[in-house]
Amino acid sequence: KQEVTQIPAALSVPEGENLVLNCSFTDSAIYNLQWFRQDPGKGLTSLLLIQSSQREQTSGRLNASLDKSSGRSTLYIAASQPGDSATYLCAVRFGTSGSRLTFGEGTQLTVNP
Amino acid sequence: GAGVSQSPSNKVTEKGKDVELRCDPISGHTALYWYRQSLGQGLEFLIYFQGNSAPDKSGLPSDRFSAERTGGSVSTLTIQRTQQEDSAVYLCASSLGGAGFSYNEQFFGPGTRLTVL
Numbered sequence: 571k572q573e574v575t576q577i578p579a580a581l582s583v584p585e586g587e588n589l590v591l592n593c594s595f596t597d598s599a600i601y602n603l604q605w606f607r608q609d610p611g612k613g614l615t616s617l618l619l620i621q622s623s624q625r626e627q628t629s630g631r632l633n634a635s636l637d638k639s640s641g642r643s644t645l646y647i648a649a650s651q652p653g654d655s656a657t658y659l660c661a662v663r664f665g666t667s668g669s670r671l672t673f674g675e676g677t678q679l680t681v682n683p
Numbered sequence: 684g685a686g687v688s689q690s691p692s693n694k695v696t697e698k699g700k701d702v703e704l705r706c707d708p709i710s711g712h713t714a715l716y717w718y719r720q721s722l723g724q725g726l727e728f729l730i731y732f733q734g735n736s737a738p739d740k741s742g743l744p745s746d747r748f749s750a751e752r753t754g755g756s757v758s759t760l761t762i763q764r765t766q767q768e769d770s771a772v773y774l775c776a777s778s779l780g781g782a783g784f785s786y787n788e789q790f791f792g793p794g795t796r797l798t799v800l
Contacts, residue, residue: 670728
């Protein structure tokens, strides 16, 4: 069964700290991996998309890496701010699952002022 | 608007009633997806449309669930004879291309929160 796991489930850090969120997946045959953030009561906002041929993608203070062979991705957030507080979701488009995304359970991030 | 829109934002219904949820994708996006987010189940795929056809319906939980898409644009998800376990947030997403595209970043709408009493 193709699964996506995110660790930790929750994380609380002081403002200004650099942090890493982890995502692992069970099948290395993927098309791409997408990181989202979800604010309470809201939909999902796409942060970064990494193609299977890429090793990393950057957007502002965010950097996502992909290691297909080990089935892992990390989302690095630099100089965290209270506005970064949200749930971060990792989603994988597996090669044998058509166009659907398979989601992890998410990491709930709280950045304290 | 430029994003995916969904209506209604909230829907409260009584057990046994039928409901219709609407999704308006980003203009020009040929692929459309429905997902469901519920406590304890996380985010689950329901159905995928490429144009007006649905090549992947494998995530629909029962035959009470159906969806259609018309004109390659708006989609409606219908739940018949609603049950309490149908309570969830129903999310719609669209992407420029579908299964034939290796690059298909999915963009999500704000969701419809369904509560079945």
